Amino acid sequence: MEKARINNIEIEFEEGTTILDVAKTLGINIPTLCHHPDLIPTGACGVCVVEVEGLPTLTRACTTPLEKGWNVQTNSARARNTRKEVVELIISDHDMDCLTCIKSGKCELQELAANLGIRELTYPKYTDKKPVDTTSVSIVRDPNKCILCGRCVQVCSEIQTVNALTFAERSSETVITTASGEGMGNSPCVNCGQCAVYCPVGALYENSSVEAVWEALNNPDKHVVVQEAPAIRAMLGEEFGMELGTLVAGKMHAALRRLKFDAVFDTNFTADLTILEEGTEVVGRIKAGKDLPVITSCSPGWIKFMETFYPHLRKHVSTAKSPQQMFGTLSKTYYAEQKGIAPEKIVSVSIMPCTAKKFEALRDEMKDSGFQDVDFVLTTRELARMLKEAGIDLKTMPDEPADDPLGEYTGAATIFGATGGVMEAALRSAYFLVTGRELENLDITPVRGLKGRKEAEVDVDGIKLKVAVAHGLGNARKLMDKVSAQLANGNCEYHFIEVMACPGGCVGGGGQPWGSDMAMRARRGQTLYQEDKSLPMRRSHENPSVKAIYEKYLGQPNSEKSHHLLHTHYFKRSQIDGKVVED
Amino acid sequence: MSKDTVLKKYAALVMDEDADVVDVLQNVLHYYSRESCGHCAPCRVGTSMLVKIIDRLASFEGEKDNLDQLLKISKVMRDTSFCPVGQAPYSPISSALRNFQDQLLQHVK
Amino acid sequence: MDGEHQCLCAQKSEEELYPELDKIIDEHRGKPEDLIMVLHKAQNLFGYLPKKVQEKVALGLNVSLNEVYGVITFYAFFTTVPKGRHSIRVCLGTACYVRGGQGVIEKIKKDLGIKVGGTTEDRRYSLDVVRCIGACGLAPAMLINDDVYARTKPAKLTEILEKYE
Structure with missing residues (x-):
């Protein structure tokens, strides 16, 4: 067991435990978006940043193991403001028809924006509409809602080993898609829907018969x-x-x-x-x-x-x-x-x-x-x-x-x-x-x-x-x-x-x-x-x-x-x- | 351009006085946007947002807020991007704003 | 007529290349870690990576097709579009970029009516971007096949391109 401090509270922790998990034992919930307890953290979204005293840049709480002697500030002005701005950036790339979204009220991004007190969006929105994938009788995929957190790809490849979904392209063109972009209905997808269970937003949902x-x-x-x-x-x-x-x-x-x-x-x-x-x-x-x-x-x-x-x-x-x-x-x-x-x-x-x-x-x-x-x-x-x-x-x-x-x-x-x-x-x-x-x-x-x-x-x-x-x-x-x-x-x-x-x-x-x-x-x-x-x-x-x-x-x-x-x-x-x- | 201007890491660029800083920034930011691998959100969304803003400035359609946005976005990217690609745009943007604000303002509507 | 003839030729020769692809795949069968190497070899063979090649590589190396697709679309080197007879590569390394490499590209795109990574319909030219060819002193630089063009000016491009039949 080692000792460190989080928000000035001293805590003993087992070596190798992430800042996020140690903080949780103190009742400190660091906001996250791409993180899911069942999946290996990838740090893709950058929302969980915290300030470690003495380090020049901010640190991701989900992927960084806490180290002996650190004092971590989860709510310093810099950590809080930066976190908010990251979420604002993510929202600027997200189709925001929240009122009519299937995930409305259950959306993790919506909840996060509310919790972080984001009341105004200052960035211009330029995103073009991309076609929605309705090729599968089971699952609909709406790339306009996708925030590229990668949970669906992880669950499809690591937990289910089906490998129907993948990241493709690069930079701002990055998408989650099926091979050759031919749609989930033309992929080895087995329709289990675990991708939809793990999606934090309204990008993956059932093909409805209501x-x-x-x-x-x-x-x-x-x-x-x-x-x-x-x-x-x-x-x-x-x-x-x-x-x-x-x-x-x-x-x-x-x-x-x-x-x-x-x-x-x-x-x-x-x-x-x-x-x-x-x-x-x-x-x-x-x-x-x-x-x-x-x-x-x-x-x-x-x-x-x-x-x-x-x-x-x-x-x-x-x-x-x-x-x-x-x-x-x-x-x-x-x-x-x-x-x-x-x-x-x-x-x-x-x-x-x-x-x-x-x-x-x-x-x-x-x-x-x-x-x-x-x-x-x-x-x-x-x-x-x-x-x-x-x-x-x-x-x-x-x-x-x-x-x-x-x-x-x-x-x-x-x-x-x-x-x-x-x-x-x-x-x-x-x-x-x-x-x-x-x-x-x-x-x-x-x-x-x-x-x-x-x-x-x-x-x-x-x-x-x-x-x-x-x-x-x-x-x-x-x-x-x-x-x-x-x-x-x-x-x-x-x-x-x-x-x-x-x-x-x-x-x-x-x-x-x-x-x-x-x-x-x-x-x-x-x-x-x-x-x-x-x-x-x-x-x-x-x-x-x-x-x-x-x-x-x-x-x-x-x-x-x-x-x-x-x-x-x-x-x-x-x-x-x-x-x-x-x- | 003055000697403490950082427009790109690990490279010195010498330009004559006719060079427009918005033009230079546009080139540099397009470069970083292309080089972003797309894995982490701050760099992926940030670089493409920077490109969209600088493109508007380059075509003299920018708004005054755009200059603050460039700085704010690149700063978040510096603090939260995984690798040096996303951390890099802050230096050229902050030096351009520090040293050539008048030139940048000329591109605002 | 000419175009049709070429097209048939290309198809025929592509079919003939598959036994060679099978040989390459056999050397790496069941080895997912060799994916990039095999894609390299396959692209050298075909000049590009058509879907059928991707499928054969995926099944042969025991990786999923979407992993192959992810790799191909991530790396600029790989292409799913057949190459033209003449490969134009414009440098957009740091020096070439600030010296106007983008302008060169825009001019070529306009002249040939193709995007970066694309090939003209008559398969005469294909256009790609490279990141530094070590000719920074000659910026902006451009390669057509193995010929280096230094300090390329957009105005001169039409003339240069015409030399390549």
Whole structure:
């Protein structure tokens, strides 16, 4: 431990800690803009400058380790004025239509300008309008808002290892773009939306379906049904000022009813169904020793990543559709039949924590109902905007259950939203499918938590199952490299692997409320485990509505009908533009 | 030009009395703007802002505020840019303002 | 007619260059750290870096296409535009800059109707900027192919350029 002073307060600190982090322990928040706690600081913006007594120039607090004996002034007149002027310069290069900006009220630059008391802009604005990139079905990129902090490039290359975004050109021409500037829809982008989560301003956001959903809701000829992903209930409350991690499942169902959806179902129902389909597949393949390991297929960002970078692993990925797509198909087949509604009248909407789900819904092969199975995907943020526009305050909603027959769920379904959750849910049912007995201890804790890669060994009646979990595509890449190498040698140690594209799983998805960091993702995950613990049923195969759909409609898990409606196949994609290529 | 004028680092420029300081500054600032790598905001935005202001002055369309802005921007750049490219424009701008303010003022509308 | 003929020629010869590019890439296969070196060699081969070359380099060295794109657009040396038969390079080093190098460039741009980094449609000329060619005493200096022109005056440029067919 060394000693130094910050604003004349003496403090002990560990060598190598940055000025910013040491100051934080004293309750001194040095203003920052490009800095994000989950990312390696680059010092690009120059906002966090402080004065170190005795040094001629100002020092960046985010990248400079504090040194023994220094006295740092974070609020000297020079530091304060300079900081303000840097922000003014950045604003002069920023499209300032704040009132109509999607990020208004949530923008870090807006907040910074307010906090620094910038009341007047003295620099002339000369910036020309640049074209907005709308080539992606998931993400819109507006270069006019971009302040070139580089967070999106960092998360895309360092955390997700997708490398769809890059800095290009130099000097005042510097831009963040995709290769050859051909747009995110023509890049290897996997639509995970982490770039949008980390963007401090309104430069990256979801390609919105809000207007299309309003139109469907206002159309008396349409029967509009809605499903909500497991993770939504752990964070929709944040958008309404509720405490982080508040469980709002019941209020969410009530709010959607007040938006006038004709039926409010729950993706958790098809999450349970997924476990039956995928679990049966896993058990079958383990018994047959065929195409092991089995890898999960719920995360559409992961699926596109796998198709692009690991197409040789396609046969290992479970053929079970994701819960969103199973729901879409069933809403226009099973539900339509039960209710006697013509499937062409049904509009199937999903509320997802995810921008990649928008891409998944539009995949050509996702039409097993005879129609596009899921019509519109809204992110958590888009739903919050609709509720606010309609004047529905989530906080004041009563708790209401979802509708039958696609709404009942178990605790196993709810934990799908956190990393390790699908694995845990699958193991709870796999045990039953193999042994015919119930697993006693349902908390499989080694697969929980935010460690990048997790492993566990589970004894299922003498069979030792080796499972692995990865979240965040950089972690998935490391695991898949290992698996590929082991497969090449003919002996992979794993039987079953769960992969989620987003760090933290769906609770860290690209469609979540702005301003997430890893600590927030962890908190939301805990909420899902709490709901799991509180529910009367915690094993997917116990779900009465799931039992009913097999009895009335599907027959058995992995039956011919199930295969037709609830399973899919994968393609090989180009690493250059992400488009499907021939094998 | 007087001997304590710094228009560029590590180089001495000798010009005859007909040389216009705005012309010289324009050349120098365009140079730094091109050389900015674009990584840090103060240098990237600062150099391009300096160029835009000096171009207006060069075409006799400048405003009186522009002279203060040149100094203010280059000073922020000196204090917050990562590398010497962004730190450099302060010297030529401050010396030009110190020694040739009358010439600069002639370029103001 | 003439233009069409040239164009076909250029395409044909470019196709013939790809096996050589493959050889270069093979020497550096799977080595992302060699990116700039390989791009250099590729540009020497093709005279520029078309998208197909960028893609082959990216896949061969195991770097992403956008990293290749970022490097190419950052360094002035690399170009994605095919070069003309005659390469005009105007110096904008310190001395040449203050002695009016910019004026030389503006005149050439106007005469040929191209931007810096561009090539005329008939592929006769391409125009680039260089940062000091060590001829500061001759400022402003200009290179056409390997010929050095000293104390270039914009008024004389038309005459100079005409010499290069």
